[in-house]
Amino acid sequence: MPDPNPAALDFLLTRRSRPAKTLVAPAPTRDQLMPILTAAARTPDHGKLEPWRFIVLEKPALARLAGLAEARGAALGFDADKIEKARQQYANADLAVAVVSAPVDSDKVPRIEQIYSAGAVCLAMLNAALAVGWGANWLSGWASHDRGFLAEGLGLAAHENLAGLIHIGSESCAPPERPRPDLGKITDWVDT
Incomplete structure (x- = not known):
């Protein structure tokens, strides 16, 4: 019989991301952020490959x-609304953590599994932030996939990508519940 942790299961069954545009100051201090980063770093990483890293973006870096984002969007010929949405994602934030997917050469662990691990880090960080009482949201957007933005803005190497931006701050309002997946439509049971 497993040793249950009802509080953890209740948290996972009721967790809800907070829209980034509803997050306000204060954001976590460096000391308050460390347990969140520590929890995220406990994500399965295939034998200590650690195929990811963190860049903590504070208000001046986000500005x-x-x-x-505005300059890159204009250079890429994007329409004004698309550019403004990306600009606001950074301009309106007080703190975000960039989770960088940084696969390493390995004969044992395929690159795709290392990329999946970076995605799992994003969810672990999001859940850790929510669990300690902060509002948090996992975002990406076109700038997250633009090589020029990644290299110039975040200093990412050619083999690195942005798995996600985890925005963390204080909640200004509680989000309403939303419809969840119908398990009957997305689950197959195989018994033979």
Whole structure:
């Protein structure tokens, strides 16, 4: 018989991301952020490959990235609304953690599994932030996939990608519940 943890299961069954645009100051301090980063770093990583890393983006860095998103969007010929949405994602934030997917050469662990591990880090960080009482949201967007933005804005190497931006701050309002997947439509049971 397993040793249950009802509080953890209840949290997972009721967790809800907070829209990034509803997060306000204060954001976690460095000391408050460390347990969240520590929890995220406990994600399965295939024998200590650690195929990911973190970049903590504070308000001045986010303001710089907002300007870069605007410039890159214009250079790429995007329409004004698409550019503004990306700019606001950075300009309106007080703190975000960039989770960088940084696969390493391995004869044992395929690159795709290392990328999946970076995605799992994003969810672990999001859940850890929510669990300690912060509002949090996992975002991406076109700038997250633009090589020019990633290299100039975050200093990412050619083999690295952005798995996600985890925005963390104080809740300004509680989000309403939303419809959840119908398990009957997405689950197959195989017994033979």
